[in-house]
Amino acid sequence: MALKRMDNVGIVVEDLGRAIEFFGELGLELEGRATIEGEWAGRVTGLGDQCVEIAMMRTPDGHSRLELSRFVTPAVVADHRNAPVNALGYLRVMFTVDDIDETLEKLGNRGAQLVGEVVQYEDAYRLCYIRGPEGLLIGLAQELR
Structure with a gap:
């Protein structure tokens, strides 16, 4: 067995259009939008019959993708958007x-709102966390070398 690559990171949102605009402003390119529905999709996720609007956003270098999803059915059952960065299972x-x-x-x-402050790590990076659309936690890093 050999891992080939990481394909994407998924984030569930309420307002897909707003999320697309925000991540577009950051520099990601909309690769495509689709509605995924039916029993076959629910077999993958374990949610049964589902309908999800998705948008795939690609980084400028073409190596990474962010999949934004808005569930039409079934209804969203939990909301972790405002959890602190040290919450179990929470992703940024x-x-x-x-x-x-x-x-x-x-x-x-x-x-977007700054979570803490912009800090410098040695001579390598400037770093911060922001809360983006719907309170999503996003990290920003600026290489200094």
């Missing part, structure tokens, strides 16, 4: 950006 997505200050300004215009 980290992106490397050219200029963290410029990115914060641009995303702030779309409602």
Whole structure:
């Protein structure tokens, strides 16, 4: 057995259009949108008959993808968006950006809020967490070398 690659990270959202706009502003490209429905899809997820609108967003380098999903049916059963970063099983997505200050300004215009502060790790990175659309936790890193 050999792992070939990580295909994508999935995030469930309420407002798919708003999430697409936000991650587009960050620099991801919309690769495609689709509605996935039917009993076959529910066999994969264990949710039974389902209907999900998805959008696949691709990073500029083409190596990573973010799958945004909005469940039409069944209804969403839990909400972990505002959980702190140390919550069990909680995920955040980290992106490397050219200029963290410029990115914060641009995303702030779309409602992003800084969680703590921008910090510098040695001479290697400037880092921060933000809350994006719907309170999603997103990490930003700026390489300094």
